[in-house]
Amino acid sequence: MFRLDENEISFPDPEIYDGHEGVIALGGDLSIERIWFAYQLGIFPWYNPGEEILWWCPDPRFVLFPGELKVSKSMRKILDRNVFTFSENQNFREVIKNCQEISRRGQDGTWLSDELMRTFIQLHEYGLAKSIEVWQDGVLVGGFYGLQIGKVFCGESMFAKVSNASKAGFIHFVETHRDSLEIIDCQSHTEHLESLGARMIAKKEFLKILHENNERR
Template identity: 80%
Template structure:
C-alpha cells in the first residue's frame, strides 16, 4: 500500500495498481478536494473512525446498470400503491445523519466520521453530492446519498426506518435515471442490492465507464 502525503492531493493510478485486497492507499486527509478527486478516479474512503484513512478501488466492483433493476411482484405492488413518496436533495443533512446513526445488523458502530460527513455535506452544497429521500406520511423513513461523476452515480450509504423504504427508493432512482445514468456504483457486495440486480464487474470495465468525459483522464 502507498502512504499519501497530506500536503499533496494525488493517488496511485487504479488501472495500474491493484493494492492489497482492494486498498489502493492509506493516509492523506478527508478534504473536499481530495474526496472529489478520489471519486473521479474510482477510489473511495472506507475505514473505522479513529483509525488510519483507507482508500479503496476493489476488483471486481459491485455495480448496478439501471436498465437491469429487478422489481419483485411484492415491490411492484408497493410502488403501484404509492406507499412511499420520493424527493431529491430536499434534506441531504438528515439523510447522511440517518445513514450514520441507523442500527445495522452485525455492526456495532459506523464508518461515517463527523469529518467525513461534513465533507460530503460541503460537496452537496457545491452541487456535487445528491440525496434521495423516501417519505411516508410526511416522515423521512429512508434514503441514500452519493456523488455523481458524469453519467455514473457513486452510491455511498443508505438507511431504512421501515420495511422496504430504502429498496423502494433505490428502485425509484434506478427507473428514473435509466436514460440518464450508465451505471450506479454500489462499491461492495450486499445481498440487499444483489436482489435488486446489482452484480460484479471487472475493475477495468467499471473504470472505463467512469472515465468517459472525465477531465482527469
C-alpha cells in the first residue's frame, strides 16, 4: 500500500497504479491543496472518521453522462407541478451539514468527518465546490454538493428530508447544465443514481474524460 508523505502533496499515478480494490494510497492530510490535487487526478478520500485516510480511484467508475439521464414519468410530473424549487450555492454549509447528519439505511454513523467538511467549505469559498439546494415552501428539504473541475462535476454526497427531493434536485442540475458538463462522477454505485441513468465505465475511460475536460490542468 502506498503511504503518502504529509510534507509533500503527491499521489501515485492512478492510470498505472491499481492499488488494492480501488484504494490508491493512505495517509496524508485533508488540506484544500491535497484534496483539490487529488480530484484533478480522479482520486477521492473515503474513510471512517478516526481512522487513517484512504484515497480511492476505483475500477470501474460509476458515472452519469448528461445525455443519458433517465427521468421517469412520475418524476417528470413532480417537476412539472413545481413541487420543489432549486438554487445553487445559496446555502453550502447547511447542505453539507445535512449530508453529514442525515440518517442512511444500512449505515451506522457517517464517513463525512468534521475536518473534511471544513475543507470542502473552504473549497466552496474559493469557488471550487458548489451546492445545489432543493426547497419546499421555503424550507431546505434536499440537496447535494461536489467539486467542479472543468466540465466534470464530482458529486460527493446528497440528502433528502422528503421523498424525491434529492432526485428532483439532481435531475434539475443535470438538465440545467447539460451543455456545460461532459460527465458527472458518482464515484460508487447506488441504486438511486442507477435509476437516473448512471452506469459503470472503465477507470481508464473515466480518467481520459477527466483529463480532456479539466480546464484547470
